[in-house]
Amino acid sequence: MNPQTNNISAAEAVAHLQPDTWLKVNRLHVRKIIAEFAHELLITPVLQATTAGWGHYTLSPAAGIDYSFRAQLLSLDHWHIDTASIEKTVNGAAVPLDAVHFITEFSEQLGFDPVLLPTYLEEIISTLYGSAYMHTYNTTTATELTAADYQDIEHAMMAGHPCFVANNGRIGYDTVDYRKYAPEAATPFPVIWLAGHKSRTVFTGIDTLQYEEVLQQELDTDTITSFHGMLKEKGLQPEDYYLMPTHPWQWYNKLASIFSPDIAANNLVCLGYGKDAYLPQQSVRTLFNVTTPGRFYVKSALSILNMGFMRGLSPYYMRTTPGINEWVAGIIEGDAYLQQKGFMMLKEAATMGYTNHYFETAIKGESAYKKMLATLWRESPVGKLQAGQRLMTMAALLHVDAHGEAMLPALIRASGLDITSWLQQYMDCYLSPLLHCFYYYDLRFMPHGENVILILENNVPVKAIMKDIAEEVAVVNSELDLPENVRRIVIPVPEELKILSIFTQIFDCFFRFVSHVLVEHADYPEEQFWALAAECIQRYQQLHPELEEKFKRTDLFADEIVKTCLNRLQIRNNQRMIEPNNPFKSQQFAGTFKNPLAAFKHRQVAVV
Known part of the structure; x- marks a missing residue:
């Protein structure tokens, strides 16, 4: 199975961008922008009148541009805005709400660096693109979700982080990638397995977990044998390599080109797709195994820009991750109060990190280029359920x-x-x-x-x-x-x-x-x-x-x-x-x- 062949047509990529839907998601997003920016005192709505417990407010970013809406100010300076009440006029004439215009109209007041503003606007537009997709295709009702399973609920989520306004940018994904890899698209896909030479690759596991155990849990015997056979066909010794999964997008868009010297030298070998299918979680780079749900989550470096960070994984941080998880788990599992409350954690039980020597030599400080190839395996929550429980x-x-x-x-x-x-x-x-x-x-x-x-x-x-x-x-x-x-x-x-x-x-x-x-x-x-x-x-x-x-x-x-x-x-x-x-x-x-x-x-x- 090769998801790279499952392309959509040019028209399908934008089929959800219909006028009514676009107006709807812009209205909802302008509501959120006003609420969160006012919450953070970035903008200051002006109270004009109060009627039946609602305040009537205005905002005027420039001469001739006016917004009006009614809202209740709740605890923690939280703005409960009546979505339908938001109106915008330009020189007295009503115009449609536009979230991108709102940002640009207030950009000086918000203190944007002109160099960073275009990327922020791209994230806002991308967030709106995703919102339009969800409002078109994610039609499961809230009532239906109360009886849905774990992954169906996971992929029905629409809002993203409640505080951030630019919260679903995923800069780096194109519109085909979106349909393949966005959590709301809910398209299962396999991961690509790589072999990293042990001179460049470090495996770390919790004390009770060895590399061979991870491999035997995550791959069936036939697949392990096949992958090892590929290495032997190249004249390589399987015992000199660690096998690790990576996100297909990362392979095609970053690793296959940027790591080409390592690939040419057989320090990094592509073994192809595994058999299991995964679904992306809300965090995008974390994948849930839907073929064998008891197997680990896979979280791999994904060099897309999303909500303030490039979503890589540091090979160096990976080396201490299992130990940190063991230490935290020891506290949780050894504390009577926490056990009484049923509090648990999902251990990040094993990690793998591959270092690119070119970038390690050239860049002394922290860089996204040094975080392009790493993976962690996290426990599945499925095994923590008792009869009559669900996630x-x-x-x-x-x-x-x-x-x-x-x-x-x-x-x-x-x-x-x-x-x-x-x-x-x-x-x-x-x-x-x-x-x-x-x-x-x-x-x-x-x-x-x-x-x-x-x-x-x-x-x-x-x-x-x-x-x-x-x-x-x-x-x-x-x-x-x-x-x-x-x-x-x-x-x-x-x-x-x-x-x-x-x-x-x-x-x-x-x-x-x-x-x-x-x-x-x-x-x-x-x-x-x-x-x-x-x-x-x-x-x-x-x-x-x-x-x-x-x-x-x-x-x-x-x-x-x-x-x-x-x-x-x-x-x-x-x-x-x-x-x-x-x-x-x-x-x-x-x-x-x-x-x-x-x-x-x-x-x-x-x-x-």
Whole structure:
């Protein structure tokens, strides 16, 4: 099977770009741009009047250009905008909403570097292209998704990262690649297997896993024999090589040309496609094995620009990844509280990294050219299920389908629980373990929707699984004595900013959107939502009085919390937003939030 032959016609590549659909996705995206840019104080809507709990606002980027809309300002400076109310006029005449025009009209106010602006605009246009595709072809309803399987839900997701405005750029994919490799296209494809000479390639596994075991799990005996036979036909010795999978796009677009000296010297040998089919996940470069779901995920370097980074993988980071995963897993599996909550992680159990000597010699610092050929194997969540359980990406809690129906209220209705009871169970299995990891172990994850898998019973969350560990996990205490192979995850954080590990990652980047979905689609009071979050935190704190000093130093009930701004990061540098080993050095701040938890600071809750 060769996906390179499955080309689409020139007309099919743009069949979803119809006038009505384009107007629809632009309206939705302008809504998001206004909401997130106003949230980060990049733009300032002007209140004109208030009617029945809604404010009527205007924006005027230039003389003669005016936007108007009605909105409610929710907690955490979150803008709940009535989509249908947004209007634009130019010299008094109504014109269609256009997300790209909006960015260009405000580009000076937003502080764009003229050199970076075109790439940002390309990402916005590409995001709109994908949105039009999804609104055309992803017609499964939110209600239907409440009974769907793990991968069907994964590929139905439409929104991307809730905070970032340019969040589905995938610069590097052409329109044919999009149909083959975008997660929403849901087209299974095989991976290409390469043989890397051991003089250039490093395999690293967790202590209990050897290279031969990975190979025997991921490939059947006939395929291994065939691949080894290809090496022998070239006069090469199989024992001198490691076999590794890579994304087909990476092979055809980067490796086959840029690594041609290595290929000519037989340091890198293409063995062809494997038998198993994979589906791309929301993170694009992570692939789920649909032929044999119990086998590992494959995550490989993919040199496309997406949401502020070139999505390569460092061969050097790969060498410490399994050790970091073992260390984190040891904490999770050895902690009674986390085990009681059912908290789990997917281990990145083995890695492979190939170094290109030309670029290693020529470039002393960090570079995307040094991150083009690496792979990691991550555990599948399928084996963690018990009878009556199923998996769902946590991103589904924010999903609104092409028909305007939100999945979260539909999921709660299908569970038979009331909203409050459902949310209590969700927070207990998701928020409680993250609080414990942070306060007890100074351990911070990146627990946004795409990085968390929920285990459901009767459509109710009962366990949470963290993934994407080694690239996202961090220890926020530089004084801890850690093993040498774990030291790279220690990040320097000023004491007053440690709170952002919880507040930004969970509350601002996820909970404010969950609350909005419930306000808009279920008429659930946001005050009640934040009361439940406060109750969850207080219950944890009462269970752990020995951590009282830490609770005071990192006070989640403080009146105000500094506001971290993600779009400001991407606008400043859409090629490389932050330094991974010191993300707080790059952070962009804009004032403070009024903390919705502060109202519940002195409340006592029952410990159950």
